Amino acid sequence: MTEQSTSSGSAPHRADGDAWGPDREMFLRDFHHTTRFGATEAGGIDRQAGTAEHGQVRDWFEDRAEELGFTVTTDEIGNIFAVSRWVEGAPSVVVGSHLDSQPLGGRFDGTYGVVAALHAAAALDAAVAAGTLMPQVNVAVVDWFNEEGARFPPSIMGSSVYAGLLDADQTRQTRDPQGVTVEEALQSIGRRGDGPGPQAAAYAEIHIEQGRRLERAEVPIGIVERSWHTQKLLVSVVGEQSHTGATLMADRRDALVAASRAVIAVEDVVRHFEPESIVTSVGKFDVEPNSPIVVPRQVDLVVDLRADRRQDVERARELLLKEFADIAARSRVEISAEDFDVRPVQTFPEAGLDLAAKACRDVGVESLRLTTLAGHDSIPMNRIVPAVMLFVPSADGVSHCEREFTSDADLVTGLEVLTALVTRLVTGELDGVAPGGRLQEAEEA
The missing domain is CATH 3.30.70.360 (Alpha-Beta Plaits)
Incomplete structure (x- = not known):
C-alpha cells in the first residue's frame, strides 16, 4: 500500500522543544528573513543557482551558521556545509536541503529544509554542550548547490556530485542558456570551494510536500518511503x-x-x-x-x-x-x-522509516507514509548512506510558483520532528543500515 498511517504517541527519549529543543521563534524569524533575498512582487522568490540573489542568501546562511557556532566550508561543486564537530575523526549526519529556486518560485521549497536543519542542529549542539546528549557522530548542515536545475541541467546537481553520481570537473563545465558555466557562476558568487566535503554517516531532509495528500488527510508529517x-x-x-x-x-x-x-x-x-x-x-x-x-x-x-x-x-x-x-x-x-x-525508483531504508515514525511519536504527532513524485537531494544521498525524508503539508498542493505556502504551525511541527529524528541519528540508531533499505549484515551474508 502506498500510504500508511502511523499512530501518534510518546517515547521516553523525547526531543522536547520546551527543554533543550529548537528555538521556534528564532527559527521562524530566520526563515522569513530569507524571503528578502530574490523576493518577487507576488510573494515568491527568484534565486536561480549561481545568481547574485542566490549568492546573497548563501552568504547569509554562512554568517548565521557561524553566529550559531558552526564551522562553514564549501566543496568543489559549491555545496556549503556548516559543521559541529563533537567526536574527533567521526563522520557526520548530514541534514539540509537547498537555497536556490525556480524562476518566480516559492519561498518554502528547499529553503525551509536548510533553515530547519540549521536550527535543529543548533539545538543538538546546545544539548551536547549541556551534557544532555551524547553523540556518536558529528552533524553537518548542508545547502546543496543547484537542486532545482532551472539554470544548469540536470537538477539535484550538488548532491549528485557529492554522492559520486556526477563528475565534478565535467559538471563545472555545464553551461546555462547564455553560455555561462557552473565554474564561472560559482566564482562569481565566491563559492568555488575545494575538496569533497565532510564524510556522511546518514542523511536527513525535511521539505514541503508539493502535493495535497497530507492536507487531504489532515496529517502534519509525511514519511517518504520511495521515489517515483x-x-x-x-x-x-x-x-x-x-x-x-x-x-x-x-x-x-x-x-x-x-x-x-x-x-x-x-x-x-x-x-x-x-x-x-x-x-x-x-x-x-x-x-x-x-x-x-x-x-x-x-x-x-x-x-x-x-x-x-x-x-x-x-x-x-x-x-x-x-x-x-x-x-x-x-x-x-x-x-x-x-x-x-x-x-529509477529509490526505496528508503525501512529502518529509517521506523526511526522517523519514532521521532513523530517523540513529538506527539501523527504521520503518514508517502511516495515522492518530485526529485530531492535525499535520493542521490540514499545511494551512499541511509537517508530519511520528511514532508510537511503544502497548501492546495501548490509548488514551484509564488503562491506556494505552508503555515508557521506546520513549519514548527516539522522542525521539532526533524530535531527528534537527527537526535536519534547522531546517537547511532541507524548504525549497520545500508542505503536503499538493505541491512549490511544481510548484504554481506
Whole structure:
C-alpha cells in the first residue's frame, strides 16, 4: 500500500522543544528573513543557482551558521556545509536541503529544509554542550548547490556530485542558456570551494510536500518511503524556415505546429493509465528563429515522465515515440528524441522509516507514509548512506510558483520532528543500515 498511517504517541527519549529543543521563534524569524533575498512582487522568490540573489542568501546562511557556532566550508561543486564537530575523526549526519529556486518560485521549497536543519542542529549542539546528549557522530548542515536545475541541467546537481553520481570537473563545465558555466557562476558568487566535503554517516531532509495528500488527510508529517521513476526526453523538431506571408500553407514545414501537436500528445498519453499513477509535462520549449515573420525551422523541448512504476514510464515513452513518428510524417518534419536524466525508483531504508515514525511519536504527532513524485537531494544521498525524508503539508498542493505556502504551525511541527529524528541519528540508531533499505549484515551474508 502506498500510504500508511502511523499512530501518534510518546517515547521516553523525547526531543522536547520546551527543554533543550529548537528555538521556534528564532527559527521562524530566520526563515522569513530569507524571503528578502530574490523576493518577487507576488510573494515568491527568484534565486536561480549561481545568481547574485542566490549568492546573497548563501552568504547569509554562512554568517548565521557561524553566529550559531558552526564551522562553514564549501566543496568543489559549491555545496556549503556548516559543521559541529563533537567526536574527533567521526563522520557526520548530514541534514539540509537547498537555497536556490525556480524562476518566480516559492519561498518554502528547499529553503525551509536548510533553515530547519540549521536550527535543529543548533539545538543538538546546545544539548551536547549541556551534557544532555551524547553523540556518536558529528552533524553537518548542508545547502546543496543547484537542486532545482532551472539554470544548469540536470537538477539535484550538488548532491549528485557529492554522492559520486556526477563528475565534478565535467559538471563545472555545464553551461546555462547564455553560455555561462557552473565554474564561472560559482566564482562569481565566491563559492568555488575545494575538496569533497565532510564524510556522511546518514542523511536527513525535511521539505514541503508539493502535493495535497497530507492536507487531504489532515496529517502534519509525511514519511517518504520511495521515489517515483522519472525520466526526461530531449525532443527536437526540425522543419524548414520560410516566410510567413509568402509561403502557402500547403508548402510549409512548420516545426512549431508539429511541436505543438507533440505537447498535446504528452498530456494525452496519461489517458492510457490509471488516474494519478503517472504525470507528464513539457516544461521547456525553445523556438528558432522566433521571428514574427518566419515560419519556425526548429523547436527543442523537454518531456518529463514520472510514475510510481518503471514499466508505466517505459510504456508512456514507447507510446509517445510512436505518436511523434506519426506527427513527423503528417507534418513533413523530423522529430528526434534522446533519453536524458533517467532516475529509477529509490526505496528508503525501512529502518529509517521506523526511526522517523519514532521521532513523530517523540513529538506527539501523527504521520503518514508517502511516495515522492518530485526529485530531492535525499535520493542521490540514499545511494551512499541511509537517508530519511520528511514532508510537511503544502497548501492546495501548490509548488514551484509564488503562491506556494505552508503555515508557521506546520513549519514548527516539522522542525521539532526533524530535531527528534537527527537526535536519534547522531546517537547511532541507524548504525549497520545500508542505503536503499538493505541491512549490511544481510548484504554481506
